[in-house]
Amino acid sequence: MRFFDAHIHMTSRTTDDYENLAKAGVRAIIEPAFWLGQPRTSVGTFIDYFSSLLGWERFRASQFGVTHYCAIGLNSKEANNESLAREVLDILPRFLLKEGVVALGEIGYDEITDAEERAYQEQLRMAVEYDMVVMVHSPHRDKKRGIIRSLDVAEECGLAMEKLVIDHNNEETIQDVLDRGAWAAFSIYPHTKMSSERMVEIVKKYGPDRIILDSAGDWGISDPLAVPKTARLMLESGIDSSVVEKVAWQNAIDAYGASGQIDAEGLLKTPVVDQTQLYADNSVLRGQAPRMDSPVPN
Amino acid sequence: MAAPAFLRTVLERRLSEPARVWWTTTAEEIARGVSTNRFCALLSLASRHAPTDALQASAVEQDQATRTVPGLNLERWTLRDAARVGLITSRSDLHDQGGVSAILEAFRFADEGECCALLRSLALLPRGEDYRWQAGEGCRSNMLSVFQASACDTPYPAEFFDDVGWNQAVVKCLFVEAPLWRFHRFDQRMNADLARMALDLAEERRSAGRQVRHELWLCLGGHEASRSHDALRQEIAPDNPHGRGRSAAAYALARAGAIEELKSLRATESDPQVAAAMDDALAGNTDASRFRLLDPESPE
Ligand SMILES: [Zn+2]
Numbered sequence: 001m002r003f004f005d006a007h008i009h010m011t012s013r014t015t016d017d018y019e020n021l022a023k024a025g026v027r028a029i030i031e032p033a034f035w036l037g038q039p040r041t042s043v044g045t046f047i048d049y050f051s052s053l054l055g056w057e058r059f060r061a062s063q064f065g066v067t068h069y070c071a072i073g074l075n076s077k078e079a080n081n082e083s084l085a086r087e088v089l090d091i092l093p094r095f096l097l098k099e100g101v102v103a104l105g106e107i108g109y110d111e112i113t114d115a116e117e118r119a120y121q122e123q124l125r126m127a128v129e130y131d132m133v134v135m136v137h138s139p140h141r142d143k144k145r146g147i148i149r150s151l152d153v154a155e156e157c158g159l160a161m162e163k164l165v166i167d168h169n170n171e172e173t174i175q176d177v178l179d180r181g182a183w184a185a186f187s188i189y190p191h192t193k194m195s196s197e198r199m200v201e202i203v204k205k206y207g208p209d210r211i212i213l214d215s216a217g218d219w220g221i222s223d224p225l226a227v228p229k230t231a232r233l234m235l236e237s238g239i240d241s242s243v244v245e246k247v248a249w250q251n252a253i254d255a256y257g258a259s260g261q262i263d264a265e266g267l268l269k270t271p272v273v274d275q276t277q278l279y280a281d282n283s284v285l286r287g288q289a290p291r292m293d294s295p296v297p298n
Numbered sequence: 299m300a301a302p303a304f305l306r307t308v309l310e311r312r313l314s315e316p317a318r319v320w321w322t323t324t325a326e327e328i329a330r331g332v333s334t335n336r337f338c339a340l341l342s343l344a345s346r347h348a349p350t351d352a353l354q355a356s357a358v359e360q361d362q363a364t365r366t367v368p369g370l371n372l373e374r375w376t377l378r379d380a381a382r383v384g385l386i387t388s389r390s391d392l393h394d395q396g397g398v399s400a401i402l403e404a405f406r407f408a409d410e411g412e413c414c415a416l417l418r419s420l421a422l423l424p425r426g427e428d429y430r431w432q433a434g435e436g437c438r439s440n441m442l443s444v445f446q447a448s449a450c451d452t453p454y455p456a457e458f459f460d461d462v463g464w465n466q467a468v469v470k471c472l473f474v475e476a477p478l479w480r481f482h483r484f485d486q487r488m489n490a491d492l493a494r495m496a497l498d499l500a501e502e503r504r505s506a507g508r509q510v511r512h513e514l515w516l517c518l519g520g521h522e523a524s525r526s527h528d529a530l531r532q533e534i535a536p537d538n539p540h541g542r543g544r545s546a547a548a549y550a551l552a553r554a555g556a557i558e559e560l561k562s563l564r565a566t567e568s569d570p571q572v573a574a575a576m577d578d579a580l581a582g583n584t585d586a587s588r589f590r591l592l593d594p595e596s597p598e
Contacts, residue, residue, distance in 0.1 A: 047406075047407070051407070051408075051409075054409040054410065055409055055410050055413070055441065055444075056440075056441065058410065059410065059440075059441045059443075093335070093339075094335070094338060094339075094407045095407070097339055097342040097343055098342050098345075098409045098412075099342070099345045099409055099410075099411055100409075260346065
């Protein structure tokens with residue numbers, strides 16, 4: 001089975017992770033721009049970060065046969081540094097039309113402040129202008145209210161709901177998101193967001209339509225193999241493979257393919273690492289069995 | 299300014315009708331003058347119109363390119379590269395600071411494909427000296443596509459790099475195993491320091507029990523004569539299982555002027571490919587471009 005991890009921060013991960021992703025069948029990933037743990041103090045570090053998502057990180061992924069897409073945006077946490085946020089929003093359009101940018105994201109709310117809302121609205125208007133998909137990060141605290149507000153404001157700004165992906169959902173928020181016609185993404189992330197077992201129950205209850213799995217793997221304790229692991233648990237739990245294929249592969253392509261930046265047919269081909277572009281004989285595509293020991297714990 | 303005629307011809311023949319219309323309109327817009335933001339956006343948008351298919355320039359088209367820009371090799375260009383270089387060279391202000399600033403700004407925000415196209419365009423731009431740092435950055439990149447767009451198949455480095463920059467690009471090329479024979483005017487930029495760096499690298503590799511990249515032997519010329527000679531003798535020895543290295547050493551011996559020694563080695567050579575390289579070298583074919591014959595990536 002092949003997998004698409006629609007939200008993972010590979011900048012924070014090692015080549016071992018790339019190796020394991022490739023072995024486990026993860027063919028493509030989306031890396032949204034986010035907060036790096038340490039707040040940034042100048043616009044230049046944003047420019048370099050966005051450039052690295054488009055350049056170096058994509059190249060690194062290609063060395064392992066993993067197709068790397070990204071989302072570019074000002075995250076909600078750093079939107080609260082308003083003078084810096086202004087500078088970032090001014091240079092953001094420079095990156096939105098680049099190759100492989102499948103969405104504006106991850107944006108939205110963290111503390112649900114006015115500053116966050118202004119940055120969110122401005123980016124939504126950019127997304128409408130550039131005809132882009134939007135990936136919304138939902139807050140950890142006051143999540144349900146944050147998600148409803150994200151949906152309302154996106155609608156007010158004129159974004160079509162089929163171009164909106166709300167991420168980090170749970171049992172309490174899925175219905176609101178699906179009812180509005182947006183995509184509901186779930187981050188299978190140990191201890192905080194969602195576990196593999198709970199995800200199995202959600203898919204059993206709601207079916208596969210407009211549901212997207214991702215790992216949200218980052219610099220925290222997270223699991224880059226969360227998508228293939230959860231898919232395996234779904235199959236073991238008797239969920240039909242066509243359902244699993246939708247939530248772990250096809251829905252991400254359908255949602256983010258609206259960007260015109262995903263070559264869906266190309267992704268179906270067995271990944272080939274272009275030998276002329278291989279750095280120092282770095283290749284992992286040697287066909288070993290994936291390392292998939294256990295589902296992601298709650 | 300308009301894009302060079304050879305580029306316009308190449309594009310007209312290959313772009314689909316809608317893409318051709320987009321490109322022509324866009325080139326005209328750029329020629330009339332656009333803001334830097336707009337210029338950068340148009341370079342990005344080229345990815346939505348021109349595919350990354352190999353350009354596959356015909357011999358006649360390549361010839362036209364070479365007559366316009368000696369040393370420009372289109373062999374590994376994509377159609378998208380050509381479209382972008384065509385747009386870059388459509389600017390009317392490339393002789394002015396405004397044009398230079400716009401190019402530098404495009405470099406600053408470039409993604410991988412844009413960066414490659416910008417680097418490929420440098421040999422076609424006036425005021426080439428204004429882009430030295432960008433070309434050097436291209437050679438410092440670990441993205442092989444970017445490194446090669448800066449260093450290979452273009453006359454820019456030979457014309458504008460100083461010896462430090464040139465030697466670093468050459469030795470990096472050996473490290474990343476990119477084709478060194480694609481460096482334009484390689485033989486004119488030989489220098490003693492490069493030969494020393496190459497010999498040091500060969501010794502480092504041998505100490506580590508690793509193979510020496512065959513193109514390393516290109517770097518010696520007549521410099522560091524005795525060290526070079528010893529290293530080449532070891533490389534060309536019949537017990538070296540690395541045939542490509544032995545062939546390269548044959549060329550290198552000829553390049554160093556050791557013709558008599560090469561003749562006597564030829565008399566006893568049993569490997570037909572090494573023998574062919576020796577014959578070729580003894581016939582006087584010793585310039586760097588002969589290493590194309592030893593390039594596993596290069597269909598002859
Ligand atoms: Zn994230």
